[in-house]
Amino acid sequence: MARGMWIDFGRLLGKAFVLGIAVGLVLTLAAAALPSPLQEEEAQAESPRLATSGRFLMRRASGEGWTMAPNLATEASFRVAGVVARATVRQRFQNATDGWVEGVYVFPLPENAAVDHLLMKVGEREIEGQIREREQAKAEYQQAKSEGKKASLVEQERPNLFTTSVANLGPGETLVVEIEFQQTLSFDEGEVRLRLPLVVGPRYIPGQATDEKPFGLGWALDTDLVPDASRVTPPLVKAGAPLRNPVSIEVELDPGFPLQSLVSRYHAVVSQPMPDGRYHVKLKDELVPADRDFELAWTPKPGAMPQGALFREERDGATYALVTLFPPVGPQVESSRLPREVVYVIDTSGSMEGLSIQQARKALALAIDRLGGDDRFNVIQFNSVTQALWQDTRPATPENRGAARRWVENLAAQGGTEMAGALEAALVGSDDPRLVRQVVFLTDGSVGNEAQLFGIIKERLGDTRLFTVGIGSAPNSHFMTKAAEFGHGTFTYIGDLREVEEKMTGLFQRLESPVLTGIEVTWPAGAAVEAWPARIPDLYLGEPVVLSARLEGEAREVRLAGRRGNDAWASTMALSGGRHGDGVAVLWARRKIESLTDSLHEGKDADEVRKQVVELGLEHHLVTKHTSLVAVDVTPTRPEDEGLRTSAVPTNLPHGWTYEGIGQLPQTATPAPLHSLVALLSLLAAAALLRADRAWRAGDRS
Numbered sequence: 001m002a003r004g005m006w007i008d009f010g011r012l013l014g015k016a017f018v019l020g021i022a023v024g025l026v027l028t029l030a031a032a033a034l035p036s037p038l039q040e041e042e043a044q045a046e047s048p049r050l051a052t053s054g055r056f057l058m059r060r061a062s063g064e065g066w067t068m069a070p071n072l073a074t075e076a077s078f079r080v081a082g083v084v085a086r087a088t089v090r091q092r093f094q095n096a097t098d099g100w101v102e103g104v105y106v107f108p109l110p111e112n113a114a115v116d117h118l119l120m121k122v123g124e125r126e127i128e129g130q131i132r133e134r135e136q137a138k139a140e141y142q143q144a145k146s147e148g149k150k151a152s153l154v155e156q157e158r159p160n161l162f163t164t165s166v167a168n169l170g171p172g173e174t175l176v177v178e179i180e181f182q183q184t185l186s187f188d189e190g191e192v193r194l195r196l197p198l199v200v201g202p203r204y205i206p207g208q209a210t211d212e213k214p215f216g217l218g219w220a221l222d223t224d225l226v227p228d229a230s231r232v233t234p235p236l237v238k239a240g241a242p243l244r245n246p247v248s249i250e251v252e253l254d255p256g257f258p259l260q261s262l263v264s265r266y267h268a269v270v271s272q273p274m275p276d277g278r279y280h281v282k283l284k285d286e287l288v289p290a291d292r293d294f295e296l297a298w299t300p301k302p303g304a305m306p307q308g309a310l311f312r313e314e315r316d317g318a319t320y321a322l323v324t325l326f327p328p329v330g331p332q333v334e335s336s337r338l339p340r341e342v343v344y345v346i347d348t349s350g351s352m353e354g355l356s357i358q359q360a361r362k363a364l365a366l367a368i369d370r371l372g373g374d375d376r377f378n379v380i381q382f383n384s385v386t387q388a389l390w391q392d393t394r395p396a397t398p399e400n401r402g403a404a405r406r407w408v409e410n411l412a413a414q415g416g417t418e419m420a421g422a423l424e425a426a427l428v429g430s431d432d433p434r435l436v437r438q439v440v441f442l443t444d445g446s447v448g449n450e451a452q453l454f455g456i457i458k459e460r461l462g463d464t465r466l467f468t469v470g471i472g473s474a475p476n477s478h479f480m481t482k483a484a485e486f487g488h489g490t491f492t493y494i495g496d497l498r499e500v501e502e503k504m505t506g507l508f509q510r511l512e513s514p515v516l517t518g519i520e521v522t523w524p525a526g527a528a529v530e531a532w533p534a535r536i537p538d539l540y541l542g543e544p545v546v547l548s549a550r551l552e553g554e555a556r557e558v559r560l561a562g563r564r565g566n567d568a569w570a571s572t573m574a575l576s577g578g579r580h581g582d583g584v585a586v587l588w589a590r591r592k593i594e595s596l597t598d599s600l601h602e603g604k605d606a607d608e609v610r611k612q613v614v615e616l617g618l619e620h621h622l623v624t625k626h627t628s629l630v631a632v633d634v635t636p637t638r639p640e641d642e643g644l645r646t647s648a649v650p651t652n653l654p655h656g657w658t659y660e661g662i663g664q665l666p667q668t669a670t671p672a673p674l675h676s677l678v679a680l681l682s683l684l685a686a687a688a689l690l691r692a693d694r695a696w697r698a699g700d701r702s
Contacts, residue, residue: 069647070095070103070169074247074290076196082256082309083185083324083546084581085194087113091177093649095169100638102145102167104217105649106234108197110183111160111478114583114590116621117180118629120152120166129154129629131621133614137628141165148638152177154629157232158450159594160478161200162623168638182583182590184322189506189542190305192255193297195493198247198290199474201351201654202236202662203448204417205229217648226448233448235650239659243289243652251281251296257304265295266473266495292473292655293495307571310578313585320585321578323547325560325571339374340511341393341435342367343426346411347443347471349383353413353661355497356472360442362500363469364408367440370508371396376435379404382422383415393430413661417447420456427460437462438511439487442469445476451601453479457486458601465489467507474654486601490540510540516569519562521547524575527555532591536560548588551575589620597625 075090093103109115118129129152132140137153144151145167152175153165166175186193207225214222216230223229237244249267254277262271268284281296311322344367346360364379371377376393377400380386389407394400426439445468447453457466466487468480471494484491490510494503519536523529531549539545545560561570593616596609610626617627638644653659 069649070101070166072103072105072245072649073287074107074245076247076249078194078196078249078251078253080185080194080251080253080255081579081581082254082311083187083192083544084311084322084583084587085183085185086583087181087183087196089179089181091164091179092174093166093169093177094174095171098171100171100642100644101169102165102644102646103169103649104646105164106157106200106218106232106651107162107164108160108200108474109162109181110195110197111481112590112594113160113181113183114586115154115156115162115179115181115623115629116583116586117178118152118154118631119178120150120631120633121176121178122150122633125633127631127633129631131618131623131627131629133618134626134628137630140630140632141167144168144632145644148636148640148642150175150633150637152631154179154623156623156625156628157228158478159597160197160476161232163231168644170637182586184546184587187324187326187544191297191299193295194251195293195295195477196249197293197474197477199292199654200232200234200651201444201446201472201474201476201657203229203233203446203476204349204351204419205233205448206416206418206420207449217646220448225452229448235648236662237650237652239653243291244650245290245652246287247290248287249283249294251279253279253281253296253298255279255298255300256309257300257306260299260301260304262296262298265297265499266292267294269296289652291652293475295493295495308573310573310575311581311584312575312578313581313583315585317552319551319555320588321547321549321551321575322581322584322587323545323549323558323573323575325545325547325573338436339372339376339434341376341430341432341437342371342511343378343380343393343429343439344368345380345382345422345426345439345441345443346408347383347417347419348381348411348413348415349417349446350414350661351417351444351446351657352471354658355656356444357411357413359494359497359500360469360471361408361411362497363442363471363494363504365405366501366504367508368401368404368408371401373397376430377404379408380422380425381411382418383413384418385415386418386421386425388425417443419443419447419453420449423453423456424460427457427462427464427466429464437464438489439464439466440469440507440511441466441483442471443480444472444474445470445479445483447476447479450476450479450482454482454486454601457483461487467492467511469494469504469507472654473656482598485537486598488538490543513541515540516543516562516564519545519560522559522561523549524555524557526553528552529555530592532588532595534595536562548584548591550585550588586620586622589616589622592616593622593624
């Protein structure tokens with residue numbers, strides 16, 4: 001009896017041992033099959049060739065082996081007039097290998113950039129880029145690549161994220177891709193800001209992997225929630241390696257008014273005033289690494305800010321106008337302060353580790369201290385899961401504020417960026433009409449599923465106002481700006497720990513001040529006018545109204561009217577005169593495309609929106625989601641017997657981020673090939689168990 005029991009126990013241990021080996025094998029192979037933002041760069045450490053050369057060693061997504069990525073340097077120059085900027089970005093690709101390569105570079109631009117020009121320079125030759133529908137541009141590029149011709153392609157992945165591809169770069173060759181874009185600058189609380197993002201932070205990719213082969217070279221798999229994940233997740237420079245992708249920046253500034261201050265917040269600059277009121281600004285260091293956003297800000301001398309600004313451009317028989325009207329920025333109007341219900345949401349995902357979580361905790365502590373006795377509040381943190389401090393909002397008593405501050409002080413950054421659950425939780429609140437409901441969302445916005453999140457905001461917002469606070473050196477400004485716009489709030493950017501108090505104080509003034517509401521635009525009777533945005537959103541303290549209009553016929557003035565608190569407000573601007581501005585028509589088209597894209601979240605027909613976006617892109621030579629710029633040299637340069645290797649140019653880790661933090665980004669999706677692999681290994685494991693059991697039984701019988 002005892003012997004039989006020990007035999008059965010031995011069999012059980014043997015089966016458990018074999019099963020453990022099988023499961024371990026499955027999990028090990030599964031983990032190896034999943035990509036990582038550091039996978040390619042970590043592999044470099046094992047390569048003695050890399051250690052001696054100091055070059056980038058990259059692997060193609062298809063697993064075709066290793067190749068050196070082209071070196072990259074970027075020059076950015078701006079010409080600024082008032083609140084309009086024209087920028088030229090030169091990307092210099094250099095092939096330091098002895099083979100022929102194709103380089104792919106994912107890079108950020110301002111979220112409102114209207115990219116309308118591409119020039120490819122090959123030695124002394126210059127090839128102008130042509131605008132095409134995206135599929136056609138891609139086909140022309142691929143054909144040129146296969147024929148050995150030099151070619152470049154610029155595509156939009158997000159409004160603030162683009163890809164440059166360069167084909168057939170020969171050994172030791174340099175190729176320059178020159179991109180131009182137009183943008184309107186942000187104006188807030190009497191300060192004009194020019195911001196150029198320089199680095200793409202790793203993005204959290206939720207969802208289930210699709211069965212499709214990834215069509216990008218990024219570290220993430222394409223999923224049902226982020227179908228282009230492989231195109232928006234460029235590989236990273238490995239931990240401990242020198243920063244790459246050097247950048248130079250110059251600005252020719254014509255502010256249009258005398259300045260009280262001119263500051264660069266995150267980079268040291270040299271500013272030279274000119275006799276005519278203009279300024280020449282350049283980096284103090286000739287080159288800086290692309291690891292944080294560049295921001296230049298200037299304020300007028302007291303009383304020097306004009307009430308409005310007008311730029312005009314005549315094109316194809318129509319007049320395009322960019323109209324900026326500045327509401328009064330003096331003392332706030334008197335109004336009774338309504339009690340508020342405020343929900344503070346803080347991102348504690350792994351990408352926030354380091355300086356970002358410090359900035360967020362400090363900002364949140366200031367916000368909690370600012371609450372009034374009649375307010376109610378709650379705090380929600382999110383990473384891979386969502387956790388609220390309390391089940392519902394509570395009165396802002398000294399005891400509750402103290403408990404919230406202590407809770408916030410102990411928050412740590414870890415896990416993924418599952419933002420959808422946090423948004424859904426925050427946008428559920430009281431129906432008490434006496435309470436003004438506000439949500440303050442502190443995050444770096446490092447997500448790839450923007451479209452899903454915008455849908456949640458549109459669906460659940462109700463009477464809530466959503467204010468976003470961008471944290472860190474390289475926030476996802478497209479997501480943050482658009483989320484605030486959909487949420488009838490504002491976007492505040494905090495890029496340095498020293499800015500927290502100043503920037504949060506400005507946000508508090510918005511939260512507590514009357515809103516300019518009910519804004520109506522009146523154009524002259526008899527004039528054919530198409531203006532964007534079609535509906536002016538509510539505005540907060542110090543925000544201007546910016547209109548892009550296409551005018552046909554006699555149009556002498558435009559009038560805006562609204563209410564601020566209990567007081568009426570109105571402003572009128574003449575449409576005659578003004579500055580001539582090249583690119584004003586492009587800005588109008590860019591604003592219309594933005595409005596068309598936003599309409600998709602309201603249920604507009606996707607095919608009709610696509611058709612209109614393509615028409616605008618082709619007419620105004622604009623890179624959009626559905627149109628791209630392509631440049632092809634006519635002469636083949638790569639010999640037919642030479643192969644071509646494709647490699648992605650790696651990006652730096654944003655300043656203040658940690659590799660430990662991004663290493664915690666979970667891959668929630670499971671690729672279809674991995675499902676098959678797991679199933680096969682499971683069958684093998686089951687067969688092994690069956691054979692082992694039969695062997696044990698045979699041994700027992702003997």
